[in-house]
Amino acid sequence: MKQFEKTVSSEVIYDGRIVKLRIDEVELPDGSFSKREIVDHQGAVAILAVKDGQMIFVKQYRIASQQLLTEIPAGLLESGETPEAAAIRECREEIGYRPVNLFKLGDFIPTPGYCSEKITLFCATEFVWDPLEEDPDEFIKVVKIPVRTARTLFINGQFIDGKTVAALGYYFSIAARRLIAE
Numbered sequence: 001m002k003q004f005e006k007t008v009s010s011e012v013i014y015d016g017r018i019v020k021l022r023i024d025e026v027e028l029p030d031g032s033f034s035k036r037e038i039v040d041h042q043g044a045v046a047i048l049a050v051k052d053g054q055m056i057f058v059k060q061y062r063i064a065s066q067q068l069l070t071e072i073p074a075g076l077l078e079s080g081e082t083p084e085a086a087a088i089r090e091c092r093e094e095i096g097y098r099p100v101n102l103f104k105l106g107d108f109i110p111t112p113g114y115c116s117e118k119i120t121l122f123c124a125t126e127f128v129w130d131p132l133e134e135d136p137d138e139f140i141k142v143v144k145i146p147v148r149t150a151r152t153l154f155i156n157g158q159f160i161d162g163k164t165v166a167a168l169g170y171y172f173s174i175a176a177r178r179l180i181a182e
Contacts, residue, residue: 004029005026005028006027008024008025018041018042020039020040021038021040022037023037024036038116039114039116041116042076042077043083043118043119044074044086044119044120045074045075045083045086045119045120045122046072046074046163046164047073047074047087047091047123047167048122048124048167048170049072049073049091049099049123049127053146053147054145054146055145056095056143057070057072057073057142057143058070058095058141058142059071059140059141060138060139069161070159071163072163074163075089075093075135083104083120084122087102088102089132091127092130093134093135094142095142098130099126099127101126103123103124105121105122105167105170106166108121110163119166123167151168
């Protein structure tokens with residue numbers, strides 16, 4: 001018996017600036033067929049910026065969820081751009097700082113049931129002031145929160161943006177392991 005779905009045909013029904021939507025016909029493990037709606041996404045990066053005992057977040061209104069969210073700086077990968085280069089560019093655009101010690105926390109796929117997006121998470125703790133011009137269609141406010149307060153907000157479920165929750169989870173679990181090892 002087959003264990004995976006096999007794509008039989010694929011049709012792109014929307015090709016936008018950020019995503020493509022396609023309908024795939026798949027053969028299921030039992031030999032029957034079904035359709036899958038798939039969002040193709042170019043990928044993104046997100047950066048947990050920790051500077052002088054504070055975490056740097058951005059607040060922005062997200063029309064899809066109709067909420068003002070507190071998130072870590074993030075953005076799309078541009079064509080041919082490495083995740084590291086994208087992370088540096090996004091930090092400069094959104095918070096004005098260029099990270100000088102960027103390290104990867106991990107990758108995650110936010111919604112694997114229907115979307116191909118992969119987000120690479122980074123952390124940085126050293127910066128130089130080196131702002132780039134902000135994206136003209138983004139209206140964000142930089143917010144600094146002490147690490148201890150951010151941890152409490154995280155534990156209490158106050159962050160609901162997936163990339164922010166994932167990055168904080170990585171960060172605080174790494175911090176906890178270091179404390180336990182000491």
